Amino acid sequence: MVRAPCCEKMGLKKGPWTPEEDQTLISYIQQYGHGNWRALPKQAGLLRCGKSCRLRWTNYLRPDIKRGNFTREEEETIIKLHEMLGNRWSTIASRLPGRTDNEIKNVWHTHLKKRLQHNQANREAKRQINENSKNELKMTRNSQQFENSPQQSSSDFSSGVDSSVVTTDNFDMGIKDEYIDSSSETFPRIDENLWYTENLCMPENFKETSTEPEIQFPISTASTTFRSNTDEDMEFWYNLFVGAGEFTELPEL
């Protein structure tokens, strides 16, 4: 394949477009259209290559371009589509009227990618806290049980003689990544799907901020997922994730 000569070698201008150039291009396209991009700059009197003109028009000057910040809905659409399609910016752009692939690509690299990485790091941190709390709880309950029943041997605990006791064995092997003892009454289970941002909820008295909330409380029961803002639930989750041990008031964000 023969490569077209680059703009510089042909003495054509590069770099940012001036308002005059923009106006020239707009006027020409409004009058004659853009049937042939390669021929257009010469006919319009622009010292630019056709490719540059096309990009300038499609990414910036087109009348149906939507300028300004992306809405929350647009951002969510991009995130979802990117999850499905990967870096197919033009396909993603076709689903967002008035937005160009270039703009979407820029937004992705400058905002959305970082936000997703941040969310992922948060989820990982929470998961770690959850894991640590789980271990602490496990140890506490085991030691309490040992103190209350000094006559029992440690092998009795792990054999599951008393079904109300959470032992190392039934905790680890019974239900993975869930907070639940064999009576299934005391501890709500964590629905892993709730870690995803769209499923997280904030307590009513939490302040809405533009940044990612630091603490969020996913709640579900063994049978059904629900969202709760009751003090009891908040206290449970606050102690679980923040690890303060003593719950006094909800944190200000």
Place this chain on the structure above:
DNA sequence: AACCAAGACAACCGCCTGATG
């Protein structure tokens, strides 16, 4: 006020594909 680093975004580059002769 001056400088510098980081962020945001416009523009370019190189490759690919489909159309055409």
Place this chain on the structure above:
DNA sequence: ACATCAGGCGGTTGTCTTGGT
């Protein structure tokens, strides 16, 4: 079938702006 061209796409770079020191 092959060569050439135009247009499209995604990755990368360049430039301007902004915020911090």
